[in-house]
Amino acid sequence: MNKTSKMDDPAVTMARLQALDRRYHLHPFTDPQALVQAPPFLMETAEGCYVSGQGIRLLDAMAGLGCVNIGYGRKEMVETAASAMEQLSYYHSFAAVTNPAAAALAGKLVSLMPEGLNRVFFANSGSEANETLIKLALMYWRRKGKPKKRVFITRDYSYHGSTIATSLLGGNDEMIADYGLDAHGEVARVVAPFWYRDGGDMDAETFGLHAARAIEQKIVELGADKVAAVIAEPIQGTLGAVMPPDSYWPEVERICRRHNVLLIADEVVTGLGRTGAWFAQQTYGFKADMMALAKGLSSGYFPISAAVISDEIADVVTAESAIMNHGFTTSAHPVGCAVALKNLDILERENLVDRVANDIGPYFATRLVELEKHPLVGEVRVRGLIAGIELTRNKQTREQYPVNFNLGGHVGHAAMIRGVIARPAGNAIVLCPPFIIKRGEVDYMVASMMDALNDTLALMKQQGIWP
Ligand SMILES: Cc1ncc(COP(=O)(O)O)c(C=O)c1O
Structure with a gap:
């Protein structure tokens, strides 16, 4: 074999790329041991709900990281990006400059927003959107003459991003x-508001109120004059798709209003259709003062996010002649804004949010709930197209396996072998497929999850871990 043909050999190219990656690429949220034991998986192509690499095709029941809501590989998204790049490959939005796509996207987003949320700042990631909101909340209270209001209340199991401030707000102690x-x-x-794990003897709705009132107790304990905001995800996706009882959110809103504390909804996962409404605030019946959007804003086709605030807050933070000292080189990137606009256009044109609410979402729920029959499954929680499968040692007592047992990881791995990407989160598995998923694909997903649970249980029996 001559040198050229060897270079062209796909297996050789793959091995070379994996070696380069192993040597030089620092991966986010990756166990270094995983890369010692095996080369990185090389993902190469994607179409619809499927991703492919190394000759393997997988049903992506995670939509990437909960972002590819319109599905992979849409030609019109590619064409939009290409023509936007041709027209204006880059320009900034500092010092009162804008671009047509940014202006149109801000207007379009506000037309979809819950009433009162009507000013948009563009950033590049969910972390940056939340970081922006944290800064704007601090600035708001300073300019309102209450500079001592600086504490942010957050919850166990939360995830708001990887920057310093957002890590501090997260529920993962190792990140701190x-x-x-x-x-x-x-x-x-x-x-x-994680009833399954922390609800004890309370029924779910009582526990929802109890969890909301923990926020009030904290505000009272600290003094409302010290508290800037409560920041919370409507559904806590990353750590198990934690879904609050219906009693929770309206009570949290009432508490924030009563104590003059801002409410920040981190809708990075839930925003733009995931729960079957444009925003999870509508699903759960509450209104926030500020909201972060990211993933579903471009369906992952371009890095773009939005920090959304009310007119009232915007008027305060822009009232004085002082400049808002905050912004990113690529804020309101013309290509990102054009891609996000096209993504919203597709969601509307294909009625995808309605499909999540009234068609595929209910089917997904009906089919997934069947997994509750499995001995390892304690609860299946579903809203729209996001689900958490809670694993348990004992269905009656809701006892958990120790986190270091990594039960979710084992089931996730077994699902991957069965052809489905599902996301382990401690003792839970998260599923949030693209909005275009078909009924047959849901059937395949559920059957594969059942097989994965059976495979894991068989292994546990073999090793004497079960019952
Ligand atoms: C609720 C929530 N907020 C914020 C983030 C951070 O977003 P990004 O990874 O784009 O910075 C995530 C990411 O998963 C998230 O799930």
Whole structure:
């Protein structure tokens, strides 16, 4: 075999790329041991609900990281990006400059927003959108003459991003301890509305109120004059698709209003259709003062996010002649804005949010709930097209396996072998497929999850871990 043909050999190319990646690429949220034991998986192409690499095709029941809502590989998204790049490959939005796509996207988003949320700041990631909201909340209270309002209340199991401030707001202690971060008393964490794990003997709705009132107790304990905002995901996706009882959100809103504390909805996962409404605030019946959007804004076709605030807050933070000292080189990127606009156009034209609410979402729920019959499954929670499969040691007592047992990881791995990407989250598995998923694909997903649970249970029996 001559040199050229060897270079052209796909297996050789793959091995070379994997070697380069292993040597030089630092991966986010990756166990380094995984890369010692095996080369990175090379994902190469994607279409619809499927991703492919190394000759393997998988049903992506995670829509990437919960972002590819319109599905992969849409030609009109590619054409939109190409023509936007041709027209204006880049320009910034500092110092009162804009571009046609940014202006149109801001207007379009506000037309979809819950009433009152009508000013948009563009960033590049969910972390940046939340970071922006944290800064704007601090600025708001300073300009309102209440500079002591600086504490942010957050909840167990939450995830708001990977920047320093958003790590401090998250429920993952390792993200704080690994870097020796310190919130200097400006973050206070309370119980999450996670009935299955923390509800004890209470029924779910009572526990929802109890969890909401933990926020009130914290505000009272700290003093409302010290609390800037409550920041919370309507559904806590990353750590198990934690879904609050219906009693929770309206009570949280009432508490925030009563104590003059801002309410920030982190809708990075739930925003733009995931729960079957444009925003999960509509699903759960509450209104926030600020909202973060990211993933579904471009369906992952371009890095773009939005920090959305009310007129009232915008008027305060822009009232004085002082410049808002905040922004990113690629804020309101013309290509990102054009891609996001096209994504919204597709969601509307194909009635995809309605499909999640009234067609595929209910089917997904009906089929998934069948998994509750499995001995390892304690609860299946579903809203729209996001689900958490809660794994348990004992259905009656709701006992958990120790987190280091990594039961979710084992089931996730077994699902992958069965051809489906599902996301392990401790003792739960998260599913949030693209909105275009077909009934037959849901059937395949459920059957594969059942097989994966059976495979895991068989292994546990073999190793004497079960019952
Ligand atoms: C609820 C929530 N907020 C914020 C983020 C951070 O978004 P990004 O990874 O785009 O910074 C995520 C990411 O998964 C998320 O799930």
